Structures are given as C-alpha cells and as structure tokens.
Amino acid sequence: MKVLFIGYSTAWDAMAAALGYLRQPIDANPWFGDYNLEQKGAIEVGVDRLGREVYVLGSSRPQLVKKVVEELIKVGYPRADAVEVIVLQLPGQKRVSQMLRLARWPLLGTISKQYIAKWAAKQGRIWWQTGQSLSLKIK
C-alpha cells in the first residue's frame, strides 16, 4: 500500500503536509521548496508508521488527478488496496499554484520565488501541522 498526498505543488503544500504526516522536520528537509520537483511525477518522501510508502504530487487540478486515479482503480490498475489518495485542502494552497506559474517567468521568477519562499515558510508550519493531524486520523 502506498499513500499519495496530492496538493497544488509537489515541493510546497504536498511536501510540507507529507513531512508533517511522517513527523519529520520541515526546515531541514532539502526537498521542501525545491522547484525542480514540480516537473517530476510522484516523489517518495518516506515510510509511515504502518510501513506504507508515502508519496507527494503537485498538480494544478488535484481533484481531477484523484478522479483519474479512482477511474484507473475501477478499470483494474492499480488495485484498490495498492494506493490511498489524499487530496489536500489547506489554507493558502491555491496561491502556491498561482505563484508557481509566475516562478517560471525569467524576470518575475526570482521575485516570485523569494516571495513564495517567505510566504510558504509561514504557511509551511500550518501545512505541516495539518499533515500531523492527518497522521492521527489515518489508520
């Protein structure tokens, strides 16, 4: 069984919540805020206390990705017991997605990256705590 956290960004909201879920420190983690992760698919972050591999994924349409995964399960691959999908609904999450679009621009990129890093440092704690509370709910 794999656990998949889907947020608007692999490196920010999904990563922070997954690290909180795994009770790993957010500040020292080199992946938190790594823009290169945005171009990749699902990234393994660690293993939870139930021995399940935890992955993070960012998408501009998290609900749509969840729907596609559920549809894939319906047609047979992957099996229903192979993956648990958690779509994150966190404060300020939508702004991450919007800022990430700006971060791709050559001139605005640097400014927006600085802004998002500062802003996400504040939000990250909340996302991380949300992940922690999820770890108590998820069995």
Added chain:
Amino acid sequence: MKVIYHCFGGSHSSVLAANLHVGNLSIDHFPTRRELFNLPYFDRTTDDDFGIIKLVGFDEWGNQVYSLGQMHLGHRFHTIIKSLLTVTGTDNQVALMGTMPHVNLLMMIGGNLSRKRSLPSLGRPLLYWGTRLAYPNIIQAVQEVKNTLRLRGIAG
C-alpha cells in the same frame, strides 16, 4: 493490458484514436459525417466526463481500449499518471497515449463551439473538416501504439 488515449476533452481526438484502434473506423477512408458523429462518445461529452475513463472497445489481442479527457493538465498529465502507475508497479499494464499533438486549430475551435459553447450547428462542420485533416496523423499515432504492443508481445 489497458490502452488509454487521452486528449483535452476526451471527446474528439482520443475517441477517434480509440475507435481506430479497435477497428470501428477504417484506416483506408475517412468516415462520413454520419459515421463520425454516430461514434460512441464522439462530440458528446460534458464537463462531468473530464477524468472519466470510457471503454471504447477491445482490439484484436483482447486489450481494452479507452478514451479519457485530461482537461487542463496538459503535458503534466502523462508524467503524473505514468509516475503513479510506476509507483504502484502497474506501468507495464497500462499504455497511455496523448492525442493532443495531432489536434489542429479547426478541431479546437469546432470542438469548443460544439461542446463548451453548446453550438454544435456551428462547431460540427469545423470539427468535421478539422478531423478530416488530422485523420492521417491520428492513424499514424494509433499504428505506432499497435506496433509497440506487437513488439512487446502483448496479447490481452
């Protein structure tokens, strides 16, 4: 084995490709207007259908062939789904094929008018001619998928 063709709305190019794959359409001649618009799912989907994987039929090896609308996920869609299949160890059971590179401007405008703006009387003629122009490229893409399946020795 599952073969999934995907495009923006899951209504035109992916449906066309899936129908070509299963043999509902001939590769030798372009279908008539009636044949085209009577294809299951062709130019019929709504916003609720985004993300839904629709079975179009079975190919000669018994593989299930589907179409899917990915909406605005664009090129990221392939990466996301491929990685999910990889982490669950099922990437060799599902073949994904994006058909958007074969969609031309006429198809986009016609499809948008017909589905999004609910103006099929305006959109369908454009769609028909756009599809006619794109048809050889979509045939080629489907044949490439089938060749890959053949090479991999996938028979059901």
